[in-house]
Amino acid sequence: MTEAFLILLGTIFVNNFVMVQFLGLCPFMGASQQFDSAVGMAAATTFVLTLSSAISYLVEHYVLVPFDLQYLRIISFIVIIASLVQFAEIIIRATQPILHQILGIFIPLITTNCAVLGVALLNVRQSLNFFEATLYGFGAALGFSLLLIMFAAIREKQAQQNIPVAFRGAAINMITAGLLSLAFMGFTGMD
Numbered sequence: 001m002t003e004a005f006l007i008l009l010g011t012i013f014v015n016n017f018v019m020v021q022f023l024g025l026c027p028f029m030g031a032s033q034q035f036d037s038a039v040g041m042a043a044a045t046t047f048v049l050t051l052s053s054a055i056s057y058l059v060e061h062y063v064l065v066p067f068d069l070q071y072l073r074i075i076s077f078i079v080i081i082a083s084l085v086q087f088a089e090i091i092i093r094a095t096q097p098i099l100h101q102i103l104g105i106f107i108p109l110i111t112t113n114c115a116v117l118g119v120a121l122l123n124v125r126q127s128l129n130f131f132e133a134t135l136y137g138f139g140a141a142l143g144f145s146l147l148l149i150m151f152a153a154i155r156e157k158q159a160q161q162n163i164p165v166a167f168r169g170a171a172i173n174m175i176t177a178g179l180l181s182l183a184f185m186g187f188t189g190m191d
Contacts, residue, residue, distance in 0.1 A: 004135055011139030017115040018147050019184035024115030028148055029173065031106045038152030040099040041106055042145030044092060048084045048110050049119060049144070053137025055080050056120035057130050077120045078111075085111045115144060151180065 017023045031041035056077050064070050089107045093100045100107070110116060119140045123133040154176055163172055 003132070007132060007135050008139040008142070011136055012143040012146065013184065013187040014189075016143040016147065016184050017118060017140050018144055019181040020188075021115075021118070023118045024113045024144055027106060027109050027113050028144070028151065029177070030109065031103070032148055032152040032155055034102070035149070035152045035156055036099070037102045037106070038148045040092070040096070040103050041110075042148050044085075044088045044103070044107060045110055045113070045116070045148075046138070046141035046145055047088050048081065049116050049141035050134060050138045051084050052077070052081045052116055053119055053123055053140075054130070054134040055084070057123055057128075057133040060124050061130075073121070073124065074117075077117055081116050081120070082111045115140065147180065147184075151177065154180075 011017075015021065018025065018028050027041060027045070032038050059076055059080065060073065064073055064076065085108060088110070089100070092103070092107065119137050123136055126136075128136060155173065158172055158176070167175070
């Protein structure tokens with residue numbers, strides 16, 4: 001139980017993929033313009049990241065390694081991720097059409113989110129078992145979701161403020177992301 005807690009704590013705060021390892025910055029910046037779209041993107045990414053970690057583990061250990069096909073690792077993980085993204089998009093379109101319209105292009109961007117592929121590859125490198133690999137993916141998704149929602153809330157608050165012209169738009173977003181990154185760096189060494 002302690003090991004599971006440390007994996008979650010580590011992936012959410014200490015080794016957060018966006019703020020510490022700088023993976024997944026494109027959807028982080030793009031999908032955080034509105035709070036509602038950030039929540040939807042966080043849910044979709046959590047679904048894809050958790051399931052892709054579990055399925056990638058199974059494919060790695062029961063297909064690629066036994067048949068000596070490790071050279072197909074990246075392409076097989078990309079196919080898994082793309083399939084899960086398409087499945088998530090179908091579910092969102094069927095159950096939440098307004099959210100699907102708001103998210104638009106950002107749902108397919110989960111496929112190119114390097115954090116999703118990064119988690120799958122790090123699971124292989126770290127030699128985690130199935131439970132730990134799935135938990136690692138879930139923790140990474142929670143860390144991404146936490147940051148995405150926090151950043152969206154901050155951006156909505158900033159839109160209501162009188163920010164000097166030189167700092168509006170991308171400038172204030174980068175400054176804010178940098179400050180969030182510094183805050184998350186404060187967790188370094190906790191695990």
